[in-house]
Amino acid sequence: MRLMRRGDEFSIVPTTIELMNNRLRGSEQALGTLTCQRLRDRARPRILIGGLGMGFTLRAALDALPPSAQVTVAELMPAVVDWARGPLAPLFAGSLDDPRVEVRVEDVNRTIQSGPEAFDAILLDVDNGPEGLTRRSNDRLYDVWGLGRARYALRPGGILAVWSGSPDRRFKSRLQRCGFAVDEQRVHANGRSGRRHVLWLATRPSGRD
Structure with a gap:
């Protein structure tokens, strides 16, 4: 994993593929905003963000919580x-010093398995889509087993939000088969125009099951 810089532009590059660039932040911000706005009626929402990146999802989530x-x-x-x-x-603008924030240096798979109904939302932005890029073992986040674990870790009505650089019909179908109600959003990478990224906002049913 390397951090590349050219002037005011930063890139995180795990191999030969750019994982993140600070010029294209719109969809990462939308991941935090769209998810956390749906939790506005919860008194003490607990959120898990998988992947720190450049902090755009975190900052947007904090602004909405x-x-x-x-x-x-x-x-x-x-x-x-x-x-x-x-x-x-x-770029983080002090968000790591926010008293609401705890950063853990660990695999998000492990965090998800920390207990049942632990989170109101789980936001995943650790790859370029629903398959392992930074690590092949990340595939486990997106298969039936991983989605089942995420559903188990969510409180009733909780949201699993997944960022992707491109559509994936099979993944959307897998979310639905695992019992989620799925809202697929297309969001501009830079927030205004150009290429669109995909956000899946998958909600666990409100009933106890």
Whole structure:
């Protein structure tokens, strides 16, 4: 995993494929905003964000959440956390110092399995879509087993939100087969025009099941 810089432009590159660029932040911000706006009626929402990245999802989530919220960020790579407090600190705009935020250097798969009905929302932005890019073992996040674990970790009416660089009909169908009600959103990468990214907002039914 490398951090690349050219002037004011930063890129995170795990291999030869760019994972994230600070110029294209619109869909990452939408992931946080659209998910957390749906939780506005919950008194003490607890949120899990998989992948720290450049902090755009975290900042947007904090802006949409009440002071009583708790936000856990699971980031596997210690270097990404170091960059967030170092060269990328201006992009984070103090969000890591927000008292609502806890950053854990661990696999988000492990965090999801920390207990039943632990979260009101789980936001995943750790790959370029619903398959492992940074690690092949991330495939487990998106298969039937992983989606079942995510559903188990969500409170009734909770949301599993997944970011993707492109559509994936099979994944959307898999979410539905696993018992989620799925809302697929197409969002501009830069927030205004150009290429669209995909967000799946998958809601666990409100009844106990």
